[in-house]
């Protein structure tokens with residue numbers, strides 16, 4: 001009796017089939033991936049799901065945003081290979097960020113259960129936010145063995161075999177947005193994700209030109225990819241994401257002219273691919289963004305960095321008179337809000353935060369101005385790093401972390 005009550009998850013004769021690794025990703029890494037996903041996500045492959053795949057990032061001029069994933073993929077591959085004793089055997093088959101929104105769930109299945117999924121050998125699911133705090137529902141359940149369920153906690157990772165020893169399901173998400181980074185690993189090099197990514201990157205991200213400010217501006221994919229349909233209604237994900245944070249897209253009339261009207265013949269959704277401004281209440285931020293994704297990325301960056309910016313502001317404003325005056329960058333005007341199709345009530349239900357999440361803080365335009373500059377630095381640094389690493393990746397056909405001391409040495413030798 002005592003032996004059954006205390007029996008370990010697997011007996012000595014059975015191979016281990018799953019492992020939960022608490023605290024695998026740092027809180028900062030989770031926040032960075034959340035920023036990428038909330039800036040770049042598109043309608044997912046299942047209802048009520050938003051996803052950001054790595055090929056999508058490369059194809060929308062955001063190849064540099066692949067860089068935060070590179071060390072994580074390597075660490076996960078190491079963890080999976082060492083736990084399942086298959087050193088140097090695995091390739092990453094798929095890497096993607098997924099939001100499971102209200103109503104999303106998946107029934108009992110194993111991850112290799114379709115003829116076109118047979119190549120999958122192992123799964124890794126990293127949780128980027130937490131059950132109870134950020135969303136309700138969404139618990140991962142396994143049919144047999146231990147652990148029998150996983151309650152998502154930001155930073156934790158669960159790894160498991162993709163076969164029928166791990167039949168599992170995810171309970172319906174009833175509130176909030178459940179964020180994961182999901183990877184599948186294969187032994188079959190024909191399904192290696194890296195050559196496909198390198199092919200995209202070599203077409204879109206080859207060179208870094210410091211003068212070319214457009215090199216890190218996102219380019220929207222086709223409009224239908226951003227359409228989130230839910231029951232009989234829907235919304236454009238880009239509009240919904242800015243709306244949830246209290247912003248709206250405004251016409252980009254130049255400051256000199258009073259002509260803020262939108263050409264009546266234009267299809268409203270097409271305006272999302274054109275230059276526009278951001279508004280908030282009666283305020284209109286004067287910067288013209290290249291398109292809606294550019295504006296969305298800056299808004300998401302601001303929310304990622306807002307706590308840091310706020311504490312910096314408190315430190316610099318105490319006893320200091322050198323406070324910059326960014327109000328000139330914001331005009332009090334009713335502006336022209338773009339006539340976009342967005343069911344705001346539905347967007348609030350789907351992307352609005354769970355009641356236990358942190359209360360939203362008030363926007364500070366001073367901080368927003370700083371965030372715009374910080375986003376440009378962040379993007380430029382990543383772009384530079386990508387153009388350094390890309391030649392190594394292309395020559396080895398693998399995306400991996402290059403030791404920076406080695407890079408300096410090699411670059412030095414080459415000169």
Ligand SMILES: O=C(O)CCC(=O)C(=O)O
Pocket residue numbers: 106111125140168169170180182
């Ligand atoms: O997100 C999870 O916890 C598991 C996801 C899953 O089962 C799948 O994507 O196949």
Ligand SMILES: [Fe+2]
Pocket residue numbers: 109110111168
């Ligand atoms: Fe699954």
